[in-house]
Amino acid sequence: MSTSAPRIVAVDTYDIRFPTSRELDGSDAMNPDPDYSAAYVLLRTDADDGLAGHGFAFTIGRGNDVQVAAIDLLRPYLLGLDAAALCADPAALSRTLVGDSQLRWLGPEKGVMHMAIGAVLNAVWDLAAKRAGVPLWKLLADAEPEWLLSQVDFRYLTDALTPADALELLRRGKEGAAGREAVLRERGYPAYTTSPGWLGYDDEKLARLAEQAVADGFAQIKLKVGADRADDVRRLRTARAAVGPGIRIAVDANQRWDVPEAVAWTRALAPFDPYWIEEPTSPDDILGHAEVRRRVAPIKVATGEHVQNRVVFKQLLQAGAIDVLQLDAARVGGVNENLAVLLLAAHYGVPVCPHAGGVGLCELVQHLSMFDYVALSGTTEDRMIEYVDHLHQHFITPVVIRDGHYTAPTAPGFCAELRPESIAAHIHPTGAAWAADAKGLTE
C-alpha cells in the first residue's frame, strides 16, 4: 500500500484462448473454426482497495499473441499514472494513445493497434466504475452531459455531428431518465439469440434450438448464411416453420458476398421474411452496403462488428447504408469511441443492436445499450442486444438473461473480469485446456 495517491503499478497481459472450434460453436460462412480468444489486460494499482481494471480485445485464435504484443506496447503510457485522474478522464489517455504519431502509422485507428487501445481503455472504464462502486451503465447514465461530451473525440465527425449537436442529444437524454432506469431494473433490455443458427449445426439441431429460443422468451433469432444458397433456403424454411410467423429471423452472411451476389442471395431468402441481412459484404464497403440496402428493401441491412472506427460508422449513416447499427465493444477505441458511435446513431435515428457473443462481448455491450436507453436515445424500440450462450461461466459477473432480456447488472464495473482459474486454464499454449489438446493430438 502506498501512502501517496494510488498509481497504476502493473499492466499484466495474457494470451487467453478457448478451444471452441472443437464443437463448431461459432461457425459461420467466413469463420469455419474459430477458437474464441481474448488478448487480456489487467491494470493494477497500489491502492489498498484491491480493485483492478480488466479489459480485452476479442480475436478468434491465431494472432492473439500479436494482439497481446500490441497491448504490451502501451504499458509505458500507463505505468505511473494517477489512478484517480485516469478514471476521472479516460479521454486524456485516449488522446495520448490514439494521437501517438508513431503508433498511429500502424492504423490509423484500425486493426490490431486500435483494438489494443480499445482493450486498455475498456480496462480503464472497468476500473473507473469499480472505484465509483457502480456498474458502468449507471456511471454513464448518471454522468453530466458536459462530462460525457468531454469523453468523445470529435475529430473527423464534425461534418456530420458537432459537439453542440451532441450536447443537445445528451441533455435531452436526461429527460425522464429516472423512469427509464426503473423500467430497466425491472424488465431488463431486450435480447435476441444467435445460438440456434451456427452454420455447423444440422437442421434438426437448428429447429430444436429455434423452438427453444421462442420458449425462452426471445422475440428474434439469427441464422448464419452465405456458404450455400440452397442450404440457406432450406435452413431458413426450417427455422421459419419452427418459430412461426411472429418471431423475427435475422440472417448473417459474415461478409461473404460481393454487392450483386448479396442482392440476389438476399432476395432468394425473402419468401421466409428475414428481418435483416447482416454483413452482406465487406465491412469497409460503405457504398456497397448502401446499394444493397436500396435493392433488398424492405429487408433491413445491419452491420458494425467489423467496422473499424467512428469515421466509417459516420459514413454508413451519412450514406443511408444501414437500418441497424451493430457496434462492437472491443473493436473500436473503447468506451470513448463507442460514445461517439452511440451519439452518431442517435443523431441519425438509427437503432443500435450491438454485436455480442465471442468471449465476454455480451458482458460488455449490455452496459452501452443500457446507458443508451436510460440517458441517450431513451428507447428500446427496434433495439436488441445479441446473445450467444457461450463461455459466460468464465466471468465473475456473467450476463443474466431472463425472459429474453438482459438483466441490468448491479455489480460495480464493466463485467469484463474473467475468473482467475479460467485465465490460468486457458493461457495459450501452456494452460490445461491447451496442454490437454496438444496431448490428444500427438498421442
Add this chain to the structure above:
Amino acid sequence: MSTSAPRIVAVDTYDIRFPTSRELDGSDAMNPDPDYSAAYVLLRTDADDGLAGHGFAFTIGRGNDVQVAAIDLLRPYLLGLDAAALCADPAALSRTLVGDSQLRWLGPEKGVMHMAIGAVLNAVWDLAAKRAGVPLWKLLADAEPEWLLSQVDFRYLTDALTPADALELLRRGKEGAAGREAVLRERGYPAYTTSPGWLGYDDEKLARLAEQAVADGFAQIKLKVGADRADDVRRLRTARAAVGPGIRIAVDANQRWDVPEAVAWTRALAPFDPYWIEEPTSPDDILGHAEVRRRVAPIKVATGEHVQNRVVFKQLLQAGAIDVLQLDAARVGGVNENLAVLLLAAHYGVPVCPHAGGVGLCELVQHLSMFDYVALSGTTEDRMIEYVDHLHQHFITPVVIRDGHYTAPTAPGFCAELRPESIAAHIHPTGAAWAADAKGLTE
C-alpha cells in the same frame, strides 16, 4: 544445396529503424518526429542460386516490433513451399494468407496484419523477379494478361470492376507496349520531390531547396501544411516565389483536418495555385474526400498512402472523391493488391501518383508505375512518382533520379534489398545506430 526442387527454408525477420527524428527529416503536421523503420523479411531457399526474396512493411518507429511479430506469425505458411510454384503464382499464397479466417479477424485486410501480408507477398515478388532475371516492372509488363488477371483478388470489386473489364484493360495495355518500354528506358518516369517541404524546415531552407528542385529538373514539388494556417500561407508564398508560376506545388495536410476545416484552409491557400491538396482528412473518409473535392475544385484532391485496401480505393473512385490516386507499395496486400488498385484506377481513368519516401518506398513503387505505363494505362500524363532523398544509400540497388525522372531499374528484382551492413547497424535497439543513441541519452 538440395537435389530436389528448391523450397523456402528460412523466413528471417528484422526490426530495422533509422533515427530520422534527429534531423526532422520527414516531419509533417501529423508526424512530428518519425523514425523511419522497416519490419523486414527475408525469404531464403535451398537453391544454389543464392537468391533471396526481400520485403518489408514501412512504419515510423514505435510498434515496428509488433509489425515484425505479425510477419513472424506468417512463417509457418511459408516454410517448405516450393519456390518455383510460389513464384509462378503468388496469388495462391495471397489467398491463403488473406483468407486465413482466424488471422482475418485482426483486420480484415487492414492495419498491422494486412501490412505483414503485404511485406511477405512483396518479398515473394522480389524473389520471383530475381529468379526470372528481370526487374519486377519488366516481369509484370511482359506477363500475359490472363496470368496478371489470375494474380488479382476481385472479391468486393465486381460491382465496380469485373474480371472481364480487367482483362480488356490488360489486353489493350499490350498495344504499343514495346514502344513505351523503349521510351521508359531512355527517359525514365517523371518524379516530383517532397524534399523541400518538410514542416520542420525554416523558410530559408524551404526556398533554397525549392530552387534546387527546379534546377534538378523537377516539374513539381510538395509542401507539408496543416499545423498553422498563417505559416502555411507564408510558406506557400515563399515556395511560389522561389519556383515561379510554371512549377506545380502540391500541398499535403497528412489528415489533419475535418471536412469543413479542409475546405476553408485549402481555399486560403488557393491564391498561390496549389496543384493538389493531399490527405485533407481521414483516409477512411470516402464521403468526406468527395465533399472536399466538390468544394475546392479546381484544386485537385489526392490520397492513398494510408488507404487500407482495394475496397476503399474502389469507393474513392466510385464516389468521385479523388483526382489523384496515391498507392503505397507497403500498406496494402503487396503487388497482388496493387495490381487491383492499378486496374481500378485505369478503369476510372484516374492518374496514379504513388506515395514514396520513407524507407525504400521509392525503390518499390517505381516498378508499379513503370509497369502501368508500359502495359496498362499506357501514359505518364499527369502522373509522377513522389521522390524523397532519404536513406537510399542503404539499398543494394537504390533509385536513380536523372533530370527529374526515375531511371528504369535494370537489376533483377524489386529493388527491396537493404545492404547487410545497413541491416546490422540499424537493428533496434541493439544496432550501432541505436546503441550510440542510448549511450548519448544516458551519459
